[in-house]
Amino acid sequence: MQLIRSKITQDGMRNVEMKKLIILFSLLINYCLVYAGHIAGGEMYYKYIGAGAAANSSKYEITLRLFRECNPPTGPGGAQISAMPSSVRLGVFQNSVPASLFTQSDVQRTKLDQVSLTKPSACIVNAPQVCYQVGYFTLTTDLPNSAVGYVISFQTCCRTNGIINISGSSVGATYSAEIPPTSGANAVVNSSAVFSLKDTTLVCKDLKFNLDFSATDPDNDSLAYSFCAAFNGGTAIDAGAITPSNPPYGTINYAGNTSGFLPLGPEVSIDPKSGIISGTAPFAGSYVINVCVSEYKQGKLVSTHRKDFTLKIGDCTVTEAKLPQPGYPTVCKSNAYTFENLSTSSNISSYYWQFFDPASGANNTSTSPTPTHTYSDTGIFKIKLVVQSPSGCADSSTSVVYVYPGFKPDFSVTGSCYLNPFQFTDKTTTTYGVVNKWRWDFGDLSTNADTSLIKNPSYKFPGLSTHSVQLIAQNSKGCIDTVTKQVTVLDVPLLKLPFKDTLICSIDTLPLQATGTGNFSWTPNYNIISGNSANPMVYPKTTTSYIVTLNENGCISKDTIKVNVLDFITVNAGADSAICLNDSLQLFPVSQGLQYAWSPTLGVANSAARNPFVRPLVSTRYYLTVNLGKCQASDFIDIKVAPYPLANAGIDTSICFGNTIQLTGSIVGSSFNWLPANSLQFGNSLSPVAGPSQTTSYILTCYDTLGCPKPFRDTVIVKVVPPIKAFAGNDTVVVANQPLQLNATGGSVYQWSPAFGMTNPNIADPIITLGTEIGTLRYVVRVSVPEGCYATDDINVKVFKTGPEIFIPTAFTPNSDGRNDVLKPLAVGMKSVEYFRIYNRWGQMLYSTSEQGQGWDGTFGGMPQASGTYVFSVSATDYLDKKIVKKGTVVLIR
Numbered sequence: 044m045q046l047i048r049s050k051i052t053q054d055g056m057r058n059v060e061m062k063k064l065i066i067l068f069s070l071l072i073n074y075c076l077v078y079a080g081h082i083a084g085g086e087m088y089y090k091y092i093g094a095g096a097a098a099n100s101s102k103y104e105i106t107l108r109l110f111r112e113c114n115p116p117t118g119p120g121g122a123q124i125s126a127m128p129s130s131v132r133l134g135v136f137q138n139s140v141p142a143s144l145f146t147q148s149d150v151q152r153t154k155l156d157q158v159s160l161t162k163p164s165a166c167i168v169n170a171p172q173v174c175y176q177v178g179y180f181t182l183t184t185d186l187p188n189s190a191v192g193y194v195i196s197f198q199t200c201c202r203t204n205g206i207i208n209i210s211g212s213s214v215g216a217t218y219s220a221e222i223p224p225t226s227g228a229n230a231v232v233n234s235s236a237v238f239s240l241k242d243t244t245l246v247c248k249d250l251k252f253n254l255d256f257s258a259t260d261p262d263n264d265s266l267a268y269s270f271c272a273a274f275n276g277g278t279a280i281d282a283g284a285i286t287p288s289n290p291p292y293g294t295i296n297y298a299g300n301t302s303g304f305l306p307l308g309p310e311v312s313i314d315p316k317s318g319i320i321s322g323t324a325p326f327a328g329s330y331v332i333n334v335c336v337s338e339y340k341q342g343k344l345v346s347t348h349r350k351d352f353t354l355k356i357g358d359c360t361v362t363e364a365k366l367p368q369p370g371y372p373t374v375c376k377s378n379a380y381t382f383e384n385l386s387t388s389s390n391i392s393s394y395y396w397q398f399f400d401p402a403s404g405a406n407n408t409s410t411s412p413t414p415t416h417t418y419s420d421t422g423i424f425k426i427k428l429v430v431q432s433p434s435g436c437a438d439s440s441t442s443v444v445y446v447y448p449g450f451k452p453d454f455s456v457t458g459s460c461y462l463n464p465f466q467f468t469d470k471t472t473t474t475y476g477v478v479n480k481w482r483w484d485f486g487d488l489s490t491n492a493d494t495s496l497i498k499n500p501s502y503k504f505p506g507l508s509t510h511s512v513q514l515i516a517q518n519s520k521g522c523i524d525t526v527t528k529q530v531t532v533l534d535v536p537l538l539k540l541p542f543k544d545t546l547i548c549s550i551d552t553l554p555l556q557a558t559g560t561g562n563f564s565w566t567p568n569y570n571i572i573s574g575n576s577a578n579p580m581v582y583p584k585t586t587t588s589y590i591v592t593l594n595e596n597g598c599i600s601k602d603t604i605k606v607n608v609l610d611f612i613t614v615n616a617g618a619d620s621a622i623c624l625n626d627s628l629q630l631f632p633v634s635q636g637l638q639y640a641w642s643p644t645l646g647v648a649n650s651a652a653r654n655p656f657v658r659p660l661v662s663t664r665y666y667l668t669v670n671l672g673k674c675q676a677s678d679f680i681d682i683k684v685a686p687y688p689l690a691n692a693g694i695d696t697s698i699c700f701g702n703t704i705q706l707t708g709s710i711v712g713s714s715f716n717w718l719p720a721n722s723l724q725f726g727n728s729l730s731p732v733a734g735p736s737q738t739t740s741y742i743l744t745c746y747d748t749l750g751c752p753k754p755f756r757d758t759v760i761v762k763v764v765p766p767i768k769a770f771a772g773n774d775t776v777v778v779a780n781q782p783l784q785l786n787a788t789g790g791s792v793y794q795w796s797p798a799f800g801m802t803n804p805n806i807a808d809p810i811i812t813l814g815t816e817i818g819t820l821r822y823v824v825r826v827s828v829p830e831g832c833y834a835t836d837d838i839n840v841k842v843f844k845t846g847p848e849i850f851i852p853t854a855f856t857p858n859s860d861g862r863n864d865v866l867k868p869l870a871v872g873m874k875s876v877e878y879f880r881i882y883n884r885w886g887q888m889l890y891s892t893s894e895q896g897q898g899w900d901g902t903f904g905g906m907p908q909a910s911g912t913y914v915f916s917v918s919a920t921d922y923l924d925k926k927i928v929k930k931g932t933v934v935l936i937r
Contacts, residue, residue: 081125081282083175083203084110084352087195088235095185097914101225105182105816107131107150109198110242110352112585113157113174116204125282127155127178131197133286135184138192138221142289145186145193149284160243165435168362168390171357173243182219190227195220198279203353207328210296215276216351219291223345226574231345236336238258247359248327250388257318257647258348265339265496267482268318272303273333273351291648295331306332307354316482316515316523318476327343327358348626361388362432364440373444375522376451381445382426390432399425417447421475426496449474450522454514456530457560458877459537460598463528464501469516476519486530504532526564532878536561536595544605546635548612551672552582555604561595583608612636614669616678623751624686627658634676636669659684685750688712692743699832703734706759712745732907738762755776767834769826774839778847779815781922783840784808790826790833797822817842847872847921854934866918866933867898873927877918881933884912901935910937 311322365386458465489492827833
C-alpha cells in the first residue's frame with residue numbers, strides 16, 4: 044500500500060494509480076468477506092518427545108486445535124463463512140526481548156472431529172444447538188536447546204460472528220504456547236498441560252451452571268487456573284496462511300461489564316484449583332472465554348498455558364436436578380449443611396430431598412428448595428434430589444456427601460519490614476483427618492511467583508504496600524476452605540509499646556515492655572537493668588525518656604517511653620456531698636497515684652477503682668489510700684444520706700364540664716408546688732380548687748431541705764366529662780291513637796316526663812300513644828352519663844283529631860321574610876312520604892322530594908319562578924300501611 048501511495052504522487056500517474064488502489068482495496072475487502080468470522084476458539088499445546096537428532100536439541104510434538112461452529116452465524120450483509128482450514132502456518136519465536144522469528148512451518152490438518160450435544164434433555168425448553176468441528180494440526184520438530192525458550196503461535200483474522208462481550212468488529216485471534224528454557228540455569232524439561240475436550244455443556248441464560256475447563260498435565264505438574272484476556276489477531280487481515288507477528292501479543296477489547304478476568308460478568312468465576320467455571324449465566328449470546336492454567340514444578344512457575352473458546356449461552360429453560368459430584372466434601376464446618384439444586388430453573392415447581400440419614404427420623408426428607416439438614420453422625424451419606432416442572436417434566440440426581448465437621452482454615456504471620464522475608468505459619472485445625480494440602484497466594488501483583496504449596500512458607504515482598512494473602516487449606520477427608528488476611532508491609536519493623544508516658548515513685552523500680560520481632564536496645568544507659576531486652580527494669584531518680592530501638596535484620600524502628608519521677612504524691616478525695624437514699628454517686632479524687640483503695644467497702648461498686656460508684660444507706664465517711672509504688676497518700680470524704688421527700692396528690696377523679704373540684708394533697712417535706720397552676724384556685728395550698736376545661740394531670744412536687752437534693756412528684760388526673768348534648772327530637776304531629784316512637788340521643792341514661800301515654804320513660808326510645816283528649820303535649824327528657832353529668836331537651840307533639848291526612852297550603856310567599864317561604868306538605872299520621880312533586884302549567888316537573896319536612900322554595904335551576912298557579916302531587920303511607928295520594932293546585936305569590 045505504501046508503494047501505491049508513492050506512485051500516485053507522481054505527475055501524470057495519479058488517476059491510473061488511484062484506480063489500482065481502489066481495485067486492490069476492493070480485492071482485500073472481498074477476500075476478508077470470503078473468509079469472514081468462523082473460528083470459535085483454539086488451543087496450542089506441545090509434548091516433549093526426547094532429545095533431538097542434532098546435539099543440544101529437543102524434539103517436540105506441537106498441536107494446534109481449532110474449534111469452528113458447525114453452523115456459524117453469517118456476518119453483516121450475509122457474508123460467506125470460511126470452512127475449517129486445511130492447513131495453517133505456525134511461527135516459532137525465540138522468547139527473547141525483543142522476540143525474534145526462529146522458524147515457520149505450514150502444517151496440514153491431520154484430523155477433523157465433530158463434538159455435539161445430539162440429544163438434549165426433553166426438559167429443556169428452547170434448547171440451542173451445541174455443535175463444534177475440531178480441527179487438529181500437528182507438527183513434530185527439533186528445536187535447539189535455548190536459554191530463553193520459545194513461543195509457538197498461530198494467527199487468524201476472524202473469530203466467529205456475533206460475539207457480544209467483544210468491543211468492535213473483525214476481531215482476530217492468536218493461539219500460542221510457551222516452551223520454557225531448555226538450557227542454562229532455568230532449564231526444565233516440560234510438556235504443556237492440555238485442556239480436556241468437554242465443550243458440549245448446555246448453558247441457559249440466568250441459570251446456575253458448572254463448566255469443566257480443567258486440564259491434564261503429562262508431567263503431573265501442579266496446576267492453577269484463572270481467567271485471562273484473550274489475544275487479538277495481531278497483523279492478520281484474512282484467514283489465509285500468514286506468518287504470525289512477533290510476541291508479545293495485544294489483547295481484545297471487552298464490552299460492557301466484562302473483561303479478560305470477568306468474561307461472563309461478575310456473577311461467574313473460575314475455581315483456581317479445579318478449573319470449574321460456575322455461577323449464574325448472563326443473557327443469551329456468544330462469549331469469548333480465555334482460561335490460563337499455570338504449571339508449577341516444586342512450587343516454581345515454569346509455564347502458562349491458554350485455551351481460547353467461544354461459549355454459546357442459550358435462551359432456554361431447564362428442568363434439572365443437579366448435585367455435586369459423588370465424593371465432594373460438603374459438610375466440613377458443622378453437622379448442618381444447606382443444600383441447593385446447582386441447576387436451579389424458573390420452571391421447577393416441586394422439590395423432594397432424601398438425606399439417607401436414618402437416625403434423623405422425620406427430618407430425613409424435605410420439600411424445601413434449599414433445605415438445611417443436620418446430620419446425626421459423621422461419615423459418608425447418600426443424597427438424592429427429585430425436581431418436577433408444572434408440566435410434569437421431572438429429573439433426579441444422586442450424590443454422596445462427606446460429613447466431617449470441625450475444619451477451619453487459619454494462619455498467622457510474623458514480619459513487618461519489606462527488607463526481610465515474612466514468615467507464614469499454618470494454624471488450620473481439623474477434627475477429622477489431618478491437614479495435608481496448602482496453597483498460598485501472597486497477593487504480590489508484580490509477579491506470578493508469589494505462591495507456595497508448603498505448610499509454613501516465607502515470602503519477601505518487594506516494597507511498601509498492603510497485600511491480601513490467601514491460604515487454601517485441605518485435609519485428608521477432602522474438606523477444603525479459604526482464609527484471606529490483609530498483610531501490611533512497612534519500611535520499619537512493627538514496634539508496640541503499652542504506654543508512652545507513666546509515673547513512678549523515686550524509690551521504685553518499673554518494668555518497661557515492648558513487643559516486636561528483632562533485637563531490642565534501650566537508651567540512655569541510666570539506672571536500667573537488661574537494657575538489651577524487650578522488657579528491661581528501670582529505676583530513675585529524675586524524670587527520664589527511655590528510647591527503645593528494634594533492629595530486625597537491618598530494619599530499624601524506634602519509640603520512646605517517658606518515665607516521670609515523683610518523690611511524693613498527694614491526694615484530694617473530693618468535696619463532701621449529699622445524696623438521696625438508694626441513689627448512687629461517683630467519686631472523683633485528684634491524685635498522681637496509680638493504685639487506689641477505698642474503705643469501708645460496703646456500698647462501693649469497686650473499692651480499687653479510681654472513680655468508683657458508691658451507694659451508702661446511711662451517712663458515711665469514705666477513706667481513700669493512694670499508692671504510686673512505694674509512695675503513699677490518704678484522704679477522706681463525707682457522704683450525707685437523706686431520705687427522699689414524699690408527695691401524694693390524691694385519687695384520680697372526674698367532673699362535669701364547667702364544674703370545679705377540690706384537690707387533697709399531702710407531703711412529707713419542706714415545700715411544694717402544683718403544676719399547671721392556670722386552672723387552680725388557692726394553688727399555694729395543699730387543697731386547691733381545680734376547674735379545668737379539659738382533662739388535666741396536676742403534678743404535686745415536694746422538696747426537702749434535710750439533704751436530699753432531688754424533688755419527689757406525684758400526679759392526680761382530673762377527667763373532664765364533655766358537655767352533654769341532649770336531643771329529644773324535632774317537634775311533630777300525630778293523629779289520635781297513632782303510636783309514635785321517640786328517639787333521644789346524647790348520653791347513656793334517659794328519663795322522660797311526663798310519662799303520660801308512654802311505654803317506658805327510662806329508655807331513649809319509648810313509644811307514646813295519645814287520644815283525642817290531648818291537643819298538644821310537651822315531653823322533657825333528661826340525658827345523663829355514668830359520671831352524673833346531665834342535660835335536658837324537649838319535644839312538642841300535636842294531636843290531630845282527624846284520621847291520617849296530608850295537608851297542603853293553598854298558597855305561599857317565597858320572599859325570604861321567614862314566614863310561609865317554603866311550600867311543604869304536612870303529613871299527619873304518615874309513616875313515610877313516597878314523593879312530593881311540583882309541576883308548571885306545561886307539565887314540566889320543577890321539584891321533587893321524598894323527605895318529610897322538606898319543600899319547594901319557588902325556584903327551578905336556581906332561578907325564581909313567576910307568580911301564578913302550580914300543580915302539586917303527593918303520595919304517602921300512613922301508620923296502618925294505607926297509601927294516600929293527593930293532587931291539586933297551589934298559588935305562588937311574590
